[in-house]
Amino acid sequence: xxxxxxxxxxxxxxxxxxxxxxxxxxxxxxxxxxxxxxxxxxxxxxxxxxxxxxxxxxxxxxxxxxxxxxxxxxxxxxxxxxxxxxxxxxxxxxxxxxxxxxxxxxxxxxxxxxxxxxxxxxxxxxxxxxxxxxxxxxxxxxxxxxxxxxxxxxxxxxxxxxxxxxxxxxxxxxxxxxxxxxxxxxxxxxxxxxxxxxxxxxxxxxxxxxxxxxxxxxxxxxxxxxxxxxxxxxxxxxxx
Numbered sequence: 583x584x585x586x587x588x589x590x591x592x593x594x595x596x597x598x599x600x601x602x603x604x605x606x607x608x609x610x611x612x613x614x615x616x617x618x619x620x621x622x623x624x625x626x627x628x629x630x631x632x633x634x635x636x637x638x639x640x641x642x643x644x645x646x647x648x649x650x651x652x653x654x655x656x657x658x659x660x661x662x663x664x665x666x667x668x669x670x671x672x673x674x675x676x677x678x679x680x681x682x683x684x685x686x687x688x689x690x691x692x693x694x695x696x697x698x699x700x701x702x703x704x705x706x707x708x709x710x711x712x713x714x715x716x717x718x719x720x721x722x723x724x725x726x727x728x729x730x731x732x733x734x735x736x737x738x739x740x741x742x743x744x745x746x747x748x749x750x751x752x753x754x755x756x757x758x759x760x761x762x763x764x765x766x767x768x769x770x771x772x773x774x775x776x777x778x779x780x781x782x783x784x785x786x787x788x789x790x791x792x793x794x795x796x797x798x799x800x801x802x803x804x805x806x807x808x809x810x811x812x813x814x815x816x817x818x819x820x821x822x
Contacts (some may be wrong), residue, residue, distance in 0.1 A: 585681055586743050589674050589698035593631050596670045600632030600725070602712030605745035613778035618703055625686065625738035628708040630662060631670055632725070632732040633663050635808070639818045640731050643805045649746065651699045656803040659733065664690040674737055679809065683741035689736050705734035713746035717773035720759040720807035724752065728801060729814035730807065748775075752813065762810040763792035 586789075590601040606622045615624060639658045642651035671687040678685035686701045706723040710716055713726040715732075722730035749774050760768040767788040771781055779785070788804075796802040 585678075585741060586669055589629065591676065592677065593670060593674065597666055598631040598670055598735075599617065599631070600709075600714050600734075602630045602709065602714045603743045603745040604628040604630060604708045604711035606711070606746070607740070608748070608775075611709060611783040612775055619673045621686070621703055621738055624685070625643060625740055627701075627741065627743050628711070629671075629674065629737040629739060629743070630709040630712040630714055631667065631674075631735045631737075632672050632704070632709065632714060632723075633667055633670075633735075634728050635659065635663060635731045635733060639717060640809050641816065643803075644809050646806065650671055651802045652799065652805075653801050655805055656801045658783050659805075663733045667733055671737050675778065678737070678739055679742050682772045685741070686738040686817075688736040688738065690733065703736060703738065708736040709734045710749055711745075713749045716749055716751045716753075718753050718759065718811065718813075719757065719770055719772060719782060720811065721762075721779055722759075722766070722807055722811075724811065724813050726752070727814050731811075731814065740741050756812065758812055759768055759807045760812050762806050763788075763807060764804065767791070768807075780816070 606626055609622050638660055638758045639655055642648060643655045646650060656772045663788055667690045675685040675687045688705060706717060709723045715723045718730065720725040723734060724730050725732055753772055755768050760770045767783055767784050792802040792804060795804060
């Protein structure tokens with residue numbers, strides 16, 4: 583069994599549904615932060631893994647007045663799914679290290695720039711370059727089967743892997759997430775790799791809304807862009 587097959591098998595045995603490899607040379611020349619530019623110059627590949635969110639937990643936040651549902655969603659995302667992803671990326675990192683290669687796991691929830699809502703490296707960019715989905719008008723990674731209802735983790739590495747490639751943006755003329763955003767943060771533009779996120783999103787509005795929400799209910803949470811996306815949205819069966 584080659585290394586990539588072994589890593590994918592372990593990833594899925596540990597609970598992730600998605601596994602892909604991105605060629606980071608495709609990110610060069612794009613709108614990267616200075617630190618992302620440094621990382622892309624050091625590591626040729628990124629392993630992207632994804633764990634789906636509980637669909638029922640997501641569906642309940644459609645009622646933004648349901649504080650219990652909002653707090654439950656926050657706990658599910660940040661206290662259950664995110665730590666699982668960090669655990670999986672650590673396990674893969676240790677395996678890659680044992681094979682004699684470099685591996686840098688990217689923390690799932692670490693925000694280094696709170697104003698612009700940026701972390702060490704974009705997990706969504708890695709997943710999109712690996713072909714696991716596309717960046718939507720909400721600036722979330724959208725998958726064919728579950729839409730944006732997936733949480734992502736990343737490992738940067740120099741292990742000899744076989745990358746996938748970006749997939750076509752599938753949002754078309756849909757603007758449901760733009761219209762539903764309570765912070766009016768999205769500008770309604772389809773993703774273009776060469777354009778910065780600011781062309782599509784006013785992050786400061788999202789951050790301000792989350793801060794106010796945190797002051798009112800004790801938790802910085804919204805999730806409407808995750809809930810509302812029609813791509814992969816569950817169709818509930820009617821009870822007989």
